Amino acid sequence: MSEWGAAPAPLERRLLTVLGVERLGAYRVLRVADVETPEPRPGQFAMLAAAERWGGGEDERPYLARAFSVARRRVGESHFLLEDVGPGTKRLCELGEGDGLWALGPLGKGFDPPTERRRAILVGGGVGIAPLAILQDALEAEAEREVTVLLGFRDRERAEGAALLRGARVATDDGSVGHHGLLTELLADELARDARAVVYACGPAPMLEAVRTMCASEDVPAQLALEAGMACGFGACFGCAVPKRGGGYLRVCLDGPVIDAAELEHVDAHAGAPA
Amino acid sequence: MIEFCGLHLAHPIINGSGTFDAIAAQRVFGEALLDEFPFAAYVSKTITLQARAGNPPPRLWEAAGGMINSIGLPNKGLAGYLEQDLPQLAQLPVPLITNVMGSTGEELAQLVGACDEREEIAAIELNVSCPNVKTGLDIGADPGQLEAVVGECRGHTRKPLIVKLTPNTADVPACARAAEAGGADAVSLINTLRAMALAPGTASPWLGGGSGGLSGPAIRVVALAQVAAVAASVAIPVVGMGGVQRAAHARDLIEAGATLVAVGSESFRDPTVGRTIARELTALS
Numbered sequence: 143m144s145e146w147g148a149a150p151a152p153l154e155r156r157l158l159t160v161l162g163v164e165r166l167g168a169y170r171v172l173r174v175a176d177v178e179t180p181e182p183r184p185g186q187f188a189m190l191a192a193a194e195r196w197g198g199g200e201d202e203r204p205y206l207a208r209a210f211s212v213a214r215r216r217v218g219e220s221h222f223l224l225e226d227v228g229p230g231t232k233r234l235c236e237l238g239e240g241d242g243l244w245a246l247g248p249l250g251k252g253f254d255p256p257t258e259r260r261r262a263i264l265v266g267g268g269v270g271i272a273p274l275a276i277l278q279d280a281l282e283a284e285a286e287r288e289v290t291v292l293l294g295f296r297d298r299e300r301a302e303g304a305a306l307l308r309g310a311r312v313a314t315d316d317g318s319v320g321h322h323g324l325l326t327e328l329l330a331d332e333l334a335r336d337a338r339a340v341v342y343a344c345g346p347a348p349m350l351e352a353v354r355t356m357c358a359s360e361d362v363p364a365q366l367a368l369e370a371g372m373a374c375g376f377g378a379c380f381g382c383a384v385p386k387r388g389g390g391y392l393r394v395c396l397d398g399p400v401i402d403a404a405e406l407e408h409v410d411a412h413a414g415a416p417a
Numbered sequence: 418m419i420e421f422c423g424l425h426l427a428h429p430i431i432n433g434s435g436t437f438d439a440i441a442a443q444r445v446f447g448e449a450l451l452d453e454f455p456f457a458a459y460v461s462k463t464i465t466l467q468a469r470a471g472n473p474p475p476r477l478w479e480a481a482g483g484m485i486n487s488i489g490l491p492n493k494g495l496a497g498y499l500e501q502d503l504p505q506l507a508q509l510p511v512p513l514i515t516n517v518m519g520s521t522g523e524e525l526a527q528l529v530g531a532c533d534e535r536e537e538i539a540a541i542e543l544n545v546s547c548p549n550v551k552t553g554l555d556i557g558a559d560p561g562q563l564e565a566v567v568g569e570c571r572g573h574t575r576k577p578l579i580v581k582l583t584p585n586t587a588d589v590p591a592c593a594r595a596a597e598a599g600g601a602d603a604v605s606l607i608n609t610l611r612a613m614a615l616a617p618g619t620a621s622p623w624l625g626g627g628s629g630g631l632s633g634p635a636i637r638v639v640a641l642a643q644v645a646a647v648a649a650s651v652a653i654p655v656v657g658m659g660g661v662q663r664a665a666h667a668r669d670l671i672e673a674g675a676t677l678v679a680v681g682s683e684s685f686r687d688p689t690v691g692r693t694i695a696r697e698l699t700a701l702s
């Protein structure tokens with residue numbers, strides 16, 4: 143597990159330079175030059191804000207930085223996956239080569255490697271596929287690790303996002319690509335074939351809740367990367383609370399974003415982030 | 418050096434209560450946090466007698482030029498704070514100000530008395546933005562009630578007592594004078610402005626707690642007006658806060674009569690902004 147360890151995040155947010163923003167179907171891959179950031183553990187995230195014109199958009203937003211999983215690391219580069227769904231993500235999608243990006247991180251608790259001999263099943267929905275890309279990189283760097291990738295999208299344009307990972311089985315809501323139906327139907331198939339697995343999931347709350355329920359009934363360990371509205375990303379604002387099994391709350395930024403499914407009573411449908 | 422209620426502070430920038438969790442930040446950022454601590458004194462989040470889980474999510478809403486929060490003061494309760502948090506907070510390189518809230522004068526006095534016994538705590542801040550369980554009115558919104566409550570707390574400590582005023586009342590200077598008459602050593606303002614957002618496309622509140630408090634640059638001009646009015650009304654020192662993002666904003670509050678300036682929401686965007694403001698403030702003056 144040591145090779146997946148995470149160093150403390152630098153206390154300062156850093157001004158990074160955008161290398162490019164490439165279209166991937168309905169999504170964008172934001173690439174930034176990032177030499178000094180400690181190597182993130184798969185599942186960790188960063189708080190991002192454009193250095194210029196952050197604010198003054200629709201409703202005079204965005205104000206707060208936005209949390210994004212690190213989608214991939216390449217030598218000297220960090221990649222993030224964007225979908226334009228609100229004033230913050232819209233502004234980030236507008237960035238171009240040479241623009242400045244404030245980044246704080248890597249933050250949060252990432253994924254744990256699978257225990258010996260278990261197959262890793264990566265289950266991603268929509269823009270939530272992002273942390274599974276860097277996770278796939280880490281898993282496939284290990285010898286003899288079997289990795290299965292299941293990705294779900296709303297439609298054909300979004301399904302192009304599947305290219306971020308290798309060898310994915312795809313499901314779409316409208317049947318335009320791959321399996322016509324729910325991602326969890328693919329997961330049920332896989333678990334029926336061989337339930338000796340660890341499930342790693344990230345995506346919309348209803349999808350995560352369906353994954354959590356299925357894994358609980360099949361007694362398969364699951365690590366869920368959650369999203370929640372957060373102002374800071376480092377435990378200060380207490381905004382990103384999600385209900386914990388047995389009462390009380392977890393802070394997604396500090397106790398997560400990757401949380402063992404067994405720690406949750408349910409995945410809260412209200413966990414949406416400011417976009 | 419700044420002298421504030423007998424405390425000697427390296428600069429005039431502190432944090433607003435509930436906007437910086439020094440224990441969580443140390444977990445995230447490690448020892449660098451202590452080496453380069455962003456504030457000249459550290460104000461704890463609000464401590465209540467009993468532990469609180471906080472409000473149901475969602476707890477945040479991004480508003481025009483700011484944010485609305487409805488966090489609900491999650492904390493371990495007085496005993497948990499004293500046993501678990503205080504030993505860690507005592508390791509911070511700056512004086513510790515503990516913020517407490519109770520729904521009655523007796524509760525507040527009990528909290529103040531417990532803090533008074535701990536030498537790790539340099540000063541106590543009273544959060545009086547809590548409804549009186551009998552009247553439903555915020556204790557801090559009613560000068561008569563506020564003076565009585567502060568007086569009751571005053572009897573339980575000789576440590577500096579700061580009263581955090583609520584902005585959600587008709588006459589803030591009258592409340593500041595009441596806090597002073599009750600024996601406060603300083604007042605701090607402004608707390609968040611009561612605010613609300615509807616869930617998109619519905620008639621229901623977005624926040625799990627119903628309404629919440631507005632903070633961020635949107636409230637800066639309100640803070641300046643209230644700090645100026647309060648500073649002109651009392652002889653005790655004033656801690657000014659509300660929407661401070663840069664040294665120029667801190668300087669405005671100081672010009673308006675504040676001795677110290679607290680940074681709140683801006684630390685969410687940049688955890689070191691307190692230090693940046695302190696450094697740039699020196700360059701401005």
